[in-house]
Amino acid sequence: MVAVPEAHVVSLGAPWYAPSAPANVAMHRYLDTGFVAQFQADVGNAPQNHPELFDWMDEDRLPAPSAMLKLRRPLHRTFYMVAWEACCKIGGAPALGPEKIASAGFVLRSGNAAQQQGFQIAGGRPQGWADVVDLNADPDAARQIKALGLVPQSATPNPGYTGEETFPLHPLAVQDGTTPHTLLYGYLPIGGGSFVPPAPPALVDSDQSLLPDLSWPFGLAGFSNGPPTVYASDAQITGGQTTSAMAGLLRVLLGRFQLADPTAWSDPQNAQLISVLSALNFYADPSPPGLTGQDLRNWAAAHPATGSTLAALLLDYANTSAANGTVAQAFLATLMNTDLTSGVTLPPSQYLQSGAGNLLVVEADASRLRSALRARIVQSYATPVSALPTPKLISGPAGSYFVVPFVRTICPNGCERINWGQPCDPFAVAAAFDPDAARPSLIEMPSLADAKKGAARGASFDMPPDLADLMNGLNSNAAVQNMWSGGGGPSGGLGIRFICSFSLPVITICAMIMLSIILNLLNIFLGWMAWVKICLPVPVKK
Numbered sequence: 001m002v003a004v005p006e007a008h009v010v011s012l013g014a015p016w017y018a019p020s021a022p023a024n025v026a027m028h029r030y031l032d033t034g035f036v037a038q039f040q041a042d043v044g045n046a047p048q049n050h051p052e053l054f055d056w057m058d059e060d061r062l063p064a065p066s067a068m069l070k071l072r073r074p075l076h077r078t079f080y081m082v083a084w085e086a087c088c089k090i091g092g093a094p095a096l097g098p099e100k101i102a103s104a105g106f107v108l109r110s111g112n113a114a115q116q117q118g119f120q121i122a123g124g125r126p127q128g129w130a131d132v133v134d135l136n137a138d139p140d141a142a143r144q145i146k147a148l149g150l151v152p153q154s155a156t157p158n159p160g161y162t163g164e165e166t167f168p169l170h171p172l173a174v175q176d177g178t179t180p181h182t183l184l185y186g187y188l189p190i191g192g193g194s195f196v197p198p199a200p201p202a203l204v205d206s207d208q209s210l211l212p213d214l215s216w217p218f219g220l221a222g223f224s225n226g227p228p229t230v231y232a233s234d235a236q237i238t239g240g241q242t243t244s245a246m247a248g249l250l251r252v253l254l255g256r257f258q259l260a261d262p263t264a265w266s267d268p269q270n271a272q273l274i275s276v277l278s279a280l281n282f283y284a285d286p287s288p289p290g291l292t293g294q295d296l297r298n299w300a301a302a303h304p305a306t307g308s309t310l311a312a313l314l315l316d317y318a319n320t321s322a323a324n325g326t327v328a329q330a331f332l333a334t335l336m337n338t339d340l341t342s343g344v345t346l347p348p349s350q351y352l353q354s355g356a357g358n359l360l361v362v363e364a365d366a367s368r369l370r371s372a373l374r375a376r377i378v379q380s381y382a383t384p385v386s387a388l389p390t391p392k393l394i395s396g397p398a399g400s401y402f403v404v405p406f407v408r409t410i411c412p413n414g415c416e417r418i419n420w421g422q423p424c425d426p427f428a429v430a431a432a433f434d435p436d437a438a439r440p441s442l443i444e445m446p447s448l449a450d451a452k453k454g455a456a457r458g459a460s461f462d463m464p465p466d467l468a469d470l471m472n473g474l475n476s477n478a479a480v481q482n483m484w485s486g487g488g489g490p491s492g493g494l495g496i497r498f499i500c501s502f503s504l505p506v507i508t509i510c511a512m513i514m515l516s517i518i519l520n521l522l523n524i525f526l527g528w529m530a531w532v533k534i535c536l537p538v539p540v541k542k
Helices: 035-043 051-058 141-147 244-256 262-266 268-278 293-302 310-319 327-336 363-387 448-452 465-473 477-484 504-526
Strands: 010-013 026-030 069-071 079-088 101-111 116-122 125-131 170-176 179-187 235-238 281-283 304-309 358-360 396-410 416-420 427-429 459-463 498-502
Touching: 010 396, 010 416, 026 035, 026 051, 035 079, 035 170, 035 179, 079 101, 079 396, 101 170, 101 179, 141 416, 235 244, 244 310, 244 327, 262 268, 262 310, 268 310, 268 363, 281 293, 293 304, 293 358, 304 310, 310 327, 448 504, 459 465, 465 498, 498 504
Parallel strands: 069 427
Antiparallel strands: 010 079, 026 079, 079 179, 101 116, 101 396, 116 125, 170 179, 235 358, 281 304, 281 358, 396 416, 396 427, 459 498
């Protein structure tokens, strides 16, 4: 639709039937999904004669002294429509004809009317909340650039919307007796939206960012004032026996960074760390024994065990089968369950040759290893944080939001002009588990007779062999009691994968029985049963 040029400035305000609070907007609440048709019927039939449309505002408010309006979320099966009236700023404020509107919408902002924050989008990607610098500017960055005359009006914007997030408003012509009105209405989205913020800055590149439980020269455990002034940590493995510092490093490498898993060795995030480990070479027993300092370093450089590096040893552990899993997994279990103050003995390997089970970590290698650890730690922090969605709206009194409408008209010269309304009174958003916002949900439970009907074809689970053997072995009281007493799970089994299906009625009944047991047990300590469960008898005809 091509809008008719409009020469007058447009005024946006609360409709003629709106209550005094919240100011500058009419906000309607509905409790079912047919809210659009209900809203159109409500405003099309003398809404000024129906003040009960806004009775809900006395119910949904925060406690005093704030008493701010509290809006429920869609998960509470509650929906809101907002409406403004569009008029011309001339004598008598006549209704703005819908044909003169090029587009209309509103923005959802936080903060306050003096310092407003809008939800920003760049190239179609949510960026989060940021200060609104110019309250009169068009929220669409491409339109604002055209309005400033920086590009021709015919210029095509880049793909992907950039600017403040907007929501559409739809015109509706309403006749109140002999007086015409033009309403602009839209759905107010206050659901549980979230966004992934831009990647956080890297951690400070210093030794202080190392894991706090790693000892020198791999970490600074015990050195709160920085690293020692004299480096004396060369010999980390002697005759296959590690120092406590090396044992702690191996626990981090095999456990936290998953080098006990062969697939982790091809992970690009581990590439720098593996490169440093590949430069740490085992060497033959020194002769004469007792060499230290530079003499020991010279000996290690002159008598390397060909092909025997720390990386090769750990990869061999990850690829070699043992009684339960791989050598790396068994060694990791030892590292996790052993006091490492005196180090540990390395498991046998083709890369741990007899008479050549020694390894040095000189100062330069230690520095490179610490840098690799820092980089890997930054990745381990940044990866989950950058993928963690951030809630768009904060629940409760900590979050204060308001809506601001706008309408675009076409000037006689062919350019667009945006007209803004005033912000409405601030409102809060109810939390997902807000007991005052929750509405009852009726769930029909199966009867005990349903548990013995039909086939077990409800929920199906694909279980790997080890889990299947455990589940199939728990078929007697003795097996269950043995596992609970610390005797371990059932041993043996077929060692094959199973696909098991369960009856949905049985699963539902089991969940209800377990819930009742747990509620009654916790009621002993919490005394909450009066607030947890209310059972009302329903007469049933015999």
